[in-house]
Amino acid sequence: MSESVADTLMRATMMLGAAGIEGPERDARVLLAHVMEIDQASLMARMNDALPQSVLYGMDRVVAVRSLHQPVSHITGKRGFWNHEFLVNSDVLDPRPDTETLVAAALEQPFDNVLDLGTGSGAIIISLLDERPQAMGVATDISAKALDTARRNAGRIGVADRVKFTEANWFDGLSGQFDLIVSNPPYIAESEMASLAPEVRDWEPHLALTPGKDGLEAYRRIADGLKAALAPNGRAFFEIGYRQAVEVSEIFTNAGFTQLKVLPDLSGHDRVIALIAD
Numbered sequence: 001m002s003e004s005v006a007d008t009l010m011r012a013t014m015m016l017g018a019a020g021i022e023g024p025e026r027d028a029r030v031l032l033a034h035v036m037e038i039d040q041a042s043l044m045a046r047m048n049d050a051l052p053q054s055v056l057y058g059m060d061r062v063v064a065v066r067s068l069h070q071p072v073s074h075i076t077g078k079r080g081f082w083n084h085e086f087l088v089n090s091d092v093l094d095p096r097p098d099t100e101t102l103v104a105a106a107l108e109q110p111f112d113n114v115l116d117l118g119t120g121s122g123a124i125i126i127s128l129l130d131e132r133p134q135a136m137g138v139a140t141d142i143s144a145k146a147l148d149t150a151r152r153n154a155g156r157i158g159v160a161d162r163v164k165f166t167e168a169n170w171f172d173g174l175s176g177q178f179d180l181i182v183s184n185p186p187y188i189a190e191s192e193m194a195s196l197a198p199e200v201r202d203w204e205p206h207l208a209l210t211p212g213k214d215g216l217e218a219y220r221r222i223a224d225g226l227k228a229a230l231a232p233n234g235r236a237f238f239e240i241g242y243r244q245a246v247e248v249s250e251i252f253t254n255a256g257f258t259q260l261k262v263l264p265d266l267s268g269h270d271r272v273i274a275l276i277a278d
């Protein structure tokens with residue numbers, strides 16, 4: 001028996017809701033558009049169309065995996081960030097809207113060479129280089145698999161010839177100075193991991209989420225190497241957890257940085273530490 005787009009959306013919404021998925025209607029729409037390989041506006045214009053069996057089977061399959069809390073982005077393979085869609089998978093953190101606060105703040109500064117520590121999908125540095133066609137960059141990650149995804153994103157978005165991807169443990173093995181350094185390091189405390197949403201806890205790489213213990217270890221390691229890597233008058237921007245402003249500011253102050261600011265995200269939460277080399 002054939003089903004219309006509207007029937008299929010209703011059935012998928014009920015199944016996703018019963019599985020405890022938040023926003024089941026929105027997810028049903030995104031997933032059906034993905035299976036039909038059309039955008040959501042076209043989907044809405046085809047509500048009464050009868051769907052072929054192949055689409056119904058495809059939809060059953062993706063609704064089943066979404067019901068296991070696999071993130072929508074892992075099913076569709078992409079996530080929108082700043083001006084582009086980035087390829088994402090279980091090797092990289094899904095780039096988050098909060099991180100756009102860091103990109104916006106960094107873009108208010110002039111820069112010719114940028115270093116992104118813990119680049120993941122490459123979302124930050126690729127967005128920055130895309131906006132500054134004369135700038136060059138270096139992006140590091142300790143995960144070779146994450147770097148593979150970042151390289152593919154750089155190629156798709158057209159900045160591959162201006163960014164070098166390097167496997168590194170924070171600053172280890174890096175040389176040279178940068179007039180802009182950015183990072184969204186893992187910052188969730190070990191004790192908070194169990195309370196994360198299953199989409200995050202069970203599907204995103206733990207290396208990208210937590211450095212262990214109190215969640216501040218990555219900032220300590222970055223603060224240790226920052227003085228040597230930041231050019232005179234250079235700027236650095238670090239994403240933080242919204243309750244970490246005091247502790248992270250103290251880490252960078254103790255490392256000898258005196259010109260520090262905490263910037264809020266769009267919800268008004270402390271989200272970014274911005275500093276200038278003394």
Ligand SMILES: C[S@@+](CC[C@H](N)C(=O)[O-])C[C@H]1O[C@@H](n2cnc3c(N)ncnc32)[C@H](O)[C@@H]1O
Binds near residue numbers: 094183
């Ligand atoms: C929170 S994710 C951020 C990813 C991406 N920059 C973003 O904002 O979407 C942190 C990244 O840091 C990387 N990472 C974790 N430990 C690291 C280390 N010791 N050295 C370099 N990168 C590390 C992880 O693999 C992950 O890609």
